[in-house]
Amino acid sequence: MKQYKKVVLAYSGGLDTSIIIPWLKENYGCEVIAVSADVGQGTELDGLEEKAIKTGASKIYIEDLKKEFVEDFIWPTLKAGAKYENYLLGTSFARPPIAKRLVEIAKKEGADAICHGCTGKGNDQVRFELTIKALAPEMEIIAPWRIWNIKSRDEEIDYAEKHNIPLKITRETNYSKDKNLWHLSHEGLDLEDPANEPKYDKILELGVSPEQAPDKPTYITISFEKGIPVALDGEKLDGVTLIQKLNELGGKNGIGLLDIVENRLVGMKSRGVYETPGGTILYHAHEVLETLTLDKETAHYKALVAQKYAELVYNGQWYTPLREAIDAFVDKTQETVTGDVKLKLYKGNIINAGTTSPYSLYSEDIATFGADEVYNQKDAEGFINLFGLPLKVKAMLDKKNKH
Template sequence: MSLTTRSSLPSGGSRRPSFHTRSKGRSSSIVSARAAGKSGPVKKVVLAYSGGLDTSIILKWLQDEYNCEVVTFTADLGQGEEVEPARAKAEAMGCKEIFVDDLREEFVRDYVFPMFRGNALYEGTYLLGTSIARPLISKRQIEIANMVGADAVSHGATGKGNDQIRFELGYYALKPDIKVIAPWREWDLHSRSSMVAYADKAGIPVPEAKRGDASAYSRDANLLHISHEGNQLEDPWWEPEEDMWTRTVSWYDAPDEPTELVITFDKGDPVAINGEDMKPHEILTKLNEVGGANGVGRLDIVESRYVGMKSRGAYETPGGTVLFHARRALESICLDRGEMHMKDEMSAQYSELIYNGFWFSPDREMMQAAIDKCSESVKGDVRLKLYKGNVIITGRRSPNSLFDEKLSTFEDDEGLYDQSDAGGFIKLNALRLRTLNRVRGGH
């Protein structure tokens, strides 16, 4: 269930200051043209608003440059910090309509768990923690835009990254005629110092870490993961310092005794830990706690962005890493070989669709239908140990298990399998190889 709260300023509430930051020589006609957009003036825009410095600057910039009403939307996706302060910041900047939504349960139930059923790994490593949050934010923004009669939406993604694509593909898939404002692609605030100067003149508080040469990491967090980019990580040879990591302890500092868990699955989704039934977001929260405490889920990679450049990122996904390995272990006894191998073949394409922002595409939905059908038989328990960054599977059981002890045994199988049959099977498979050798000669 999503909890939505909405605030309104009284009619006599404070309005935004009239400060404008524009390049010398910019005419008012250019500003008017921008405010008019490509298909008429922008009257009301819904901004994905975190309450941080960047989106606060964007809020003010939208008011200045587009002379429009700004509605803020702040999503609680389990990022681990209070979202309510964003309300006060938006009110102080003159916003009359403010949405603060608790989307944790919907996020895990309808986005994270379906994605995990597909064993999604982008480029074989990344568990897509940032990617999977964007379609839900886009969907909720469009819902709010429809609710308040907004004619535009806006986001804080840069023009170099993947998130601009993910947000906007979601917007257009759900509301094809929506206007999209992407400030990073329009404004002339192209450095941290220029943004800080803008904030100072507009009366927006600037944390000390954002001033001068003190360059903080760029981070994105939700209940599935936290990412770290920028700063010294832009040198792919640089080893991250321990104080960069926030959700996982060092492998060296992790407990010397393993933590044992039993995770119960039904239709491919986890439903209980150590026999205790939990809601989806509660399960992920619990696994984040125990996984992080055992140093599980750290990842340092260089990935291929959809826009064409390479990017280095450090990720912490403790609960997701545990779930990934646990589900694979249960699938090994619940899925037929053909099911497993076809699913593995789809996984790379499925992961790429999500990474590139095509969650609402028909091809992703087609794959999801096959993945969900395949997951219907994935039911049972997985026992595992967490130890110094490792997820160690120690057992799996299922009422749908295809593992037949009588067939697999090295002892007497009571005539269930005639080993002499294997000779003909091998010769049939070797027929083309023998024919090639006769015609083309040996290697």
């Protein structure tokens, strides 16, 4: 194998990256610099510095990316209304800011290569590497899962035990998880069979199942300015704090559980269970506000754009001209998406409880079933005659041809 002097490793302290440090040193004889990105995974970062150094890293960077993650990646995706197969893209848009910081540190340290612990079956390898190619096209990339002789997570645990590497998981709790400020994903073990109902009582970390949620509803009001959530119940909050508070409120009310079989970029189907309590609330509130503030043609076209935006994010194509161009379109649509959305959270449900906006296009005077002075119902006759003219002409022709 090609030899490297210094490698920067995307390090989470999980199973994959824990064994990669000694594996890199064994196979390349290189210095390993670990980089851990704090995108809101909380206690998962505890003890990382000591563990990285003990397992062979020369140093470790622990970078707080939460603010950048929210403002530069989550908010644009929320404003776009992007969902991939009904999934709110929790892992997908966390990878570009992490890879961006990896590139910055690799350049600073004069590293020969960047290494990641993504498997050859997953989407994350694409997301990391496309970002690296976009920001540092000259940088070498090492992906151990595509070249080593380890074939399973069980064999990874064997390697860790042989090298005395401490792990936080066991063979029985060896779910593949990804946690950040926005979501928590669960894959593997019994979840690999779509016939199995998830063991929510065992796997949930951000909240509870709807059955375990309180019998009393929780009311909240979210305020938006130009498509960005800025306050909760009248209190101005930064993005990180707002999401954290909504995660807590949504989690305790059983909000944001998703069990899907999705189509991975690499071609296979994958079953995953996702917890996105705060994000689910924000998407719902944003969509409700847009029903008031966007005209029909813009709203319908934006839905088409949202689909493409979601595919770009899911496929790791964040740093592309098309994503930037769509952002420009989305930002224009968000100029009037300002207002308050009141919601009722109850046992997994998000129920609308009232929406207001200074830019509302809804007119009670026009829409009313009562008497009004602004709409002449007789005008509808001419509209229907013109709107239905192609149908009428076609029917007349069909009738003529039958004779």
